[in-house]
Amino acid sequence: MWALQFHTPHTLRSLSYSVCTPRTSSKPPICSLTLNPSNPTKPETNYNHLIQSLCKQGSLKQALEVLSHEPNPTQQTYELLILSCSRQSSLSDGLDVHRHLVDAGFDQDPFLATKLINMYSELDAIDNARKVFDETRKRTIYVWNALFRALTLAGHGQEVLDLYRRMNQIGIPSDRFTYTYVLKACVASESLISLLHTGKEIHAHILRHGYDSLVHITTTLVDMYARFGCVSYASYVFNEMPVRNVVSWSAMIACYVKNGRAFEALELFREMILETQDSIPNSVTMVSVLQACAALAALEQGKLIHGYILRRGLDSILPVISALVTMYARCGKLELGQQVFDQMEKRDVVSWNSLISSYGIHGCGKRAIKIFEEMIYHGVSPSHVSFVSVLGACSHAGLVEEGKMVFESMVKQHRIYPSVEHYACMVDILGRANQLDAAAKIIEEMRIEPGPEVWGSLLGSCRIHCNVELAERASRRLFELEPMNAGNYVLLADIYAEASMWDEVKRVKKLLEARGLQKIPGRSWIEVKRHVYTFASVDETNPHIEQLHALLVKLSTEMKEQGYVPQTKAVLYDLDVEEKERIVLGHSEKLAVAFGLINTSKGETIRITKNLRLCEDCHSVTKFISKFTDREILVRDVNRFHHFKDGICSCGDYW
DNA sequence: CTAGGGTTAG
Numbered sequence: 151m152w153a154l155q156f157h158t159p160h161t162l163r164s165l166s167y168s169v170c171t172p173r174t175s176s177k178p179p180i181c182s183l184t185l186n187p188s189n190p191t192k193p194e195t196n197y198n199h200l201i202q203s204l205c206k207q208g209s210l211k212q213a214l215e216v217l218s219h220e221p222n223p224t225q226q227t228y229e230l231l232i233l234s235c236s237r238q239s240s241l242s243d244g245l246d247v248h249r250h251l252v253d254a255g256f257d258q259d260p261f262l263a264t265k266l267i268n269m270y271s272e273l274d275a276i277d278n279a280r281k282v283f284d285e286t287r288k289r290t291i292y293v294w295n296a297l298f299r300a301l302t303l304a305g306h307g308q309e310v311l312d313l314y315r316r317m318n319q320i321g322i323p324s325d326r327f328t329y330t331y332v333l334k335a336c337v338a339s340e341s342l343i344s345l346l347h348t349g350k351e352i353h354a355h356i357l358r359h360g361y362d363s364l365v366h367i368t369t370t371l372v373d374m375y376a377r378f379g380c381v382s383y384a385s386y387v388f389n390e391m392p393v394r395n396v397v398s399w400s401a402m403i404a405c406y407v408k409n410g411r412a413f414e415a416l417e418l419f420r421e422m423i424l425e426t427q428d429s430i431p432n433s434v435t436m437v438s439v440l441q442a443c444a445a446l447a448a449l450e451q452g453k454l455i456h457g458y459i460l461r462r463g464l465d466s467i468l469p470v471i472s473a474l475v476t477m478y479a480r481c482g483k484l485e486l487g488q489q490v491f492d493q494m495e496k497r498d499v500v501s502w503n504s505l506i507s508s509y510g511i512h513g514c515g516k517r518a519i520k521i522f523e524e525m526i527y528h529g530v531s532p533s534h535v536s537f538v539s540v541l542g543a544c545s546h547a548g549l550v551e552e553g554k555m556v557f558e559s560m561v562k563q564h565r566i567y568p569s570v571e572h573y574a575c576m577v578d579i580l581g582r583a584n585q586l587d588a589a590a591k592i593i594e595e596m597r598i599e600p601g602p603e604v605w606g607s608l609l610g611s612c613r614i615h616c617n618v619e620l621a622e623r624a625s626r627r628l629f630e631l632e633p634m635n636a637g638n639y640v641l642l643a644d645i646y647a648e649a650s651m652w653d654e655v656k657r658v659k660k661l662l663e664a665r666g667l668q669k670i671p672g673r674s675w676i677e678v679k680r681h682v683y684t685f686a687s688v689d690e691t692n693p694h695i696e697q698l699h700a701l702l703v704k705l706s707t708e709m710k711e712q713g714y715v716p717q718t719k720a721v722l723y724d725l726d727v728e729e730k731e732r733i734v735l736g737h738s739e740k741l742a743v744a745f746g747l748i749n750t751s752k753g754e755t756i757r758i759t760k761n762l763r764l765c766e767d768c769h770s771v772t773k774f775i776s777k778f779t780d781r782e783i784l785v786r787d788v789n790r791f792h793h794f795k796d797g798i799c800s801c802g803d804y805w
Numbered sequence: 806c807t808a809g810g811g812t813t814a815g
Binding site: 268468503533789 | 807808811813815
């Protein structure tokens with residue numbers, strides 16, 4: 151027996167040898183050479199097997215060298231070579247193999263064309279993939295599908311759909327793979343145009359051709375509608391599915407979570423456990439379920455789920471652990487998140503990012519920076535998200551100088567070029583700290599096109615510091631960039647209202663209505679005894695409303711005696727003071743706080759979640775209540791945590 | 806050659 155690695159083809163050539171590869175199907179070929187003593191005179195120059203062995207060993211360079219001596223390479227030889235190039239992500243070798251293949255007359259082989267397209271796709275060389283397709287005359291459905299896949303992965307969704315149309319015109323029938331790719335293409339588009347309409351058309355094709363019985367295709371449909379935010383379409387497809395498996399259930403649960411319907415997500419998970427035997431939740435399912443708990447700040451639910459994860463032995467899977475850390479942090483239990491993190495055997499960037507952002511939303515900016523540095527010390531390179539997380543933490547904590555330093559270190563030390571998100575964080579850091587001009591300057595000096603994130607960040611800061619002029623500039627851009635985002639109109643209206651510019655408020659509201667949009671209604675949640683209760687602002691239909699209102703009136707009267715003046719800036723109507731006070735008193739988080747006071751015992755922390763930013767009045771009222779009733783109150787707004795205790799808030803009134 | 810998932814933001 152000879153060990154392969156010691157021989158170049160040249161030295162081997164001088165020996166009489168053959169490659170011994172038993173062709174029995176049960177055994178894999180033996181990757182070694184033997185001398186062929188039975189026939190020493192006739193050199194068996196079949197290099198094919200040698201090349202294939204080398205490919206399987208990952209010795210691509212040697213395989214290429216052998217290739218130049220092989221007069222009759224086969225299709226299989228090239229297939230293995232191509233796969234090797236993908237695995238070793240070497241574009242230059244890939245091009246080499248491609249050239250060889252053309253010289254050997256395999257350039258019109260549709261099977262190899264498919265493989266080449268896949269290879270170029272994995273090597274991020276989409277132009278080459280396209281070229282292979284263009285030059286292949288006999289295009290089997292495999293060749294079409296390969297290009298669809300490559301283009302979709304590269305984000306060229308529109309191009310896929312154009313090609314798909316052409317394919318239909320020529321009369322080439324789609325197969326089940328085609329449908330999954332073109333459905334994915336509808337959402338994989340770099341342009342902002344919604345391809346929902348096209349997606350629905352393809353859905354119709356699928357029905358017409360009877361492909362709606364295939365679980366892969368229907369699951370892809372569910373996911374496509376989910377990504378378009380069409381929850382009811384997704385659930386319709388899901389309900390109609392003749393066959394469901396773990397993946398389809400997971401896709402539907404993820405759909406609910408991604409679209410802000412965490413309640414439904416948990417409900418569907420329950421149904422999945424209770425009603426199916428063959429779809430047992432796996433780690434992917436659990437990640438979405440944990441996100442649902444996190445979204446609702448449903449700590450008790452989360453703990454139950456954690457127990458389930460332990461029982462199912464899914465507790466060593468990295469994505470699950472990261473999601474657990476985030477869940478605990480977002481449920482207000484930073485310590486538990488830290489504990490889970492500490493017990494991890496292996497950590498990747500994402501685990502670290504989870505912890506960094508956990509400290510960030512709790513306002514512990516310095517700690518977040520420390521963990522960030524610790525991550526680097528442990529040899530884990532920060533990702534884009536790491537920087538968004540640290541910068542976000544700086545912003546919550548008002549750490550302007552630290553933020554600037556982190557931002558500068560991005561390119562200088564880590565060779566990561568800031569994206570729109572990073573710029574948005576910087577604008578936020580400076581803007582919140584009332585350095586609005588500096589924030590605006592950041593936008594002017596950006597090296598990439600300032601997207602809506604950046605302008606939105608600036609507008610948010612203008613709101614906090616009541617800068618009408620800059621707000622008008624930012625919103626003008628925003629209304630162009632994302633005309634259908636209701637939040638932007640509301641922010642501008644807020645700013646006008648605060649400046650008592652009521653005509654302008656009306657004008658912006660009309661703009662909002664003209665687009666068919668609405669102000670997002672404020673909602674709050676509270677979990678009491680494993681049950682999550684929801685409150686809407688001025689919630690007339692809530693069964694507890696009278697009791698809650700009575701308590702709030704009582705509290706507010708007592709507060710007023712101690713000097714509390716209701717802050718009604720958040721009310722967008724030019725009403726008289728009493729009317730405004732009544733509205734502010736009905737804000738959803740106050741209802742939730744009142745419900746918590748009534749339904750939990752004295753020593754218990756009240757935990758509340760809100761879908762919007764905390765308004766100033768709610769903030770000062772909650773501070774007061776925490777002192778007056780001697781209760782700890784934890785409120786998570788859209789962005790961060792507020793920990794109220796003894797009349798002060800952990801955010802230091804900076805939020 | 807097919808489907809679902811982790812970390813961010815305002």
